[in-house]
Amino acid sequence: MPSSPSTPAPDALRRDDPGLQPVPGEGEGAREAGASVRRMTLVDGLRGFAALAVVLPHAAGLFMFPGAGALSEWMVQVALFGRRGVEVFFALSGFVIAYTLRRIRLSPGGVGNFILRRSMRLDPPYWVALGLFCGFLLLRTVMTGKPADWPSGMQLLTHLLYLQDLAGYGQINVAFWTLCVEFQFYLSFAVLLGLAQALSRRLGRDGVVPGFFAALFVPLLAWPSGLVPVETKAVTQSLLPHAYIFLAGALTWWALEGRLPRGAWYALILLLWGVFLWLPDSSTFAAAATCSLLYVAGRRQRLFSWLSPRPFQYLGRISYSIYLVHLPLCMLFMSIRVRVVEPSDGVALLFLGVVLAASVASAHLLHTWVEAPCVEWARRLKR
Template sequence: MSSPTTLPLLETPSPADSSPSPVRLEAEPSREAGTSARRMTLVDGLRGFAALAVVLPHAVGLFTFAGAGALSEWMVRLAHFGHRGVEVFFVLSGFVIAFSLRRTHLSPRGIGQFILRRSLRLDPPYWVAIAWFCGFLLLRGVMTGKPAGLPSVPHLLSHLLYLQDLAGYGQLNVAFWTLCIEFQFYLAFAVLLGLAQALSRWSGREAVLPLFFAGLFVLSLAWPTGLLQMRSHETHVIYLPPHVFVFLAGALTWWTLEGRLPRAVWYTLVIGLWALFAWKLDSRVFVAAATSSLLYVAGRSHRLYSWLAARPFQYLGRTSYSIYLVHVPLCLLLLSVKVRVAPPSDLAALAFLGAVYAASIAAAHVLYTWVEAPCLEWTKRLKR
């Protein structure tokens, strides 16, 4: 896929130990009886919607057939916007990482511990998803009588280390590219945050840290504005810089809500994003601006912990990473079944799309229950 999850693919951290801030956020809720802490329900809910959105572009083949009707043509157009669920994940990742590291001193040891926690959180479900996709390749080979096309050992190892694009192998599963970007961001953000903390201590001014990243945000706009572009021979390589502005839009939003970044600076930067969208009509810029604005409005109006709190939204949010990991082979499998057993009609395509969503949610539930949830508990124990 050209652009889908990480997923954000971070867990929404517990806000119970948040430090006071000039803006009285719900970042300091009291603990409720029988629970550890409240969660940012808006963040989880948005993750759920983003996970559902990115499924559609991979299932769009259900709607492409000779004589497709108006419904299928409309679904094909809608699928294009499903790609933008990726930017929602990226903004949320920046927002949550800035929150989760707000009281962390990032020495080289601290950076290593942070990356270790991220690996324990994300790697095991990802490895299972790699095995799941290889199993799909084997099944497809048996069904078609063609070679399975399994990855070589170096190709597989590059995936395990999120280096498949940088190593020139490309993606085994087209959805995996965002995981490479996410991990590049974690490492770069932690290192830069540690540097900004050192500059802040050296200068004696806490405002240096958010302003440092505000400057990086402005520089990162060189990609969406077109001032910097990938060279033609680099178009197959997925790397972080063109996506930095999306992550930082989320991080700067948290720091503004926390009171560390002046609101006037945030307003200037976000208005600049909206102006850039009006100029370029870039849907990535629109999603970055819209998601950041929504998070800011929710924070200012004390709704981060109440909007999208309904159980279905929260369930989808919790399992969004697993949905992202498992949905591609299911899309391909059900598309193959549809071609063989169903007539080329709009209603058949819509029915199979429902089956794709149902199967993806069911498989994600299993992956979340048996792999992802235990990993979450491990990272919590490690942090304690």
């Protein structure tokens, strides 16, 4: 059962901690009951790093050319590891959504309200990004003279509903598959949390909710452990192979909140690290490392103070917009580089800097004009 507003904060998150400094900002998870607006600065900072990391693999083509030097070869490996920013996002999503819903009783109407708020928060920037990508396709057609591979009406419709992979239409922008997985998680988690809360009320036991999800977490490790093979792209880009990452984040919050026994969290996170040792994979490592860092920060009362410098917070604030706009910019500047200059390590680094700067600048505009108003609308609906 959700803790009531009068429930004292656990020792790991005491409000009298000097590290809990007010940080202005927008978004879910910003408010504590009866407290001024605060941000989990560590979460926002990690979001910013993850967003920049995800840019790298889509810009890796800058470093792939005949006669590439050692620096370019090394940058390709770094760029490929940047894909793990996706798992960082997933773990943070589970952590923040568990925090956001910590005092909400999810009736069917409550689930609908939650999904509507998520849609108001995420959809308009996503729709704008879809339009921008179609604009990039038009620009590429003008530059190259080659016909554009325009999306069909059904492909656009399924994109608007986050169903493109489940319906088999594929991605207009390959980066958008993670948004489909995120939305599948929001819906599944809210429904299951509502059912677990109802069971908790029926049994009169508060530990049912975290216990239910802890029991669900263990069999989901069959995917990262290799016991269940992921054979098709449709399965890879669905929720199931990634669900353990979201739940690891949620369980980490419940452990810090005191609803999941500390020993149980240690057992689960050690099991996750054990899966990584059994079948080393950077995805599992990113998930386990992110949750471990969040837990350590919470126990040391630093969730609201680590990564608090303004540059980190700024990147975190626009991280969703960075994720939305970066791919067509990567493709555009890779195309320009091929046409205007001979490739070299130095040129590749220069163009990577341009890509990152353009992504941040474009994300700033998208956040200011579209995303920030949507955040406020979603917040008003919550009230």
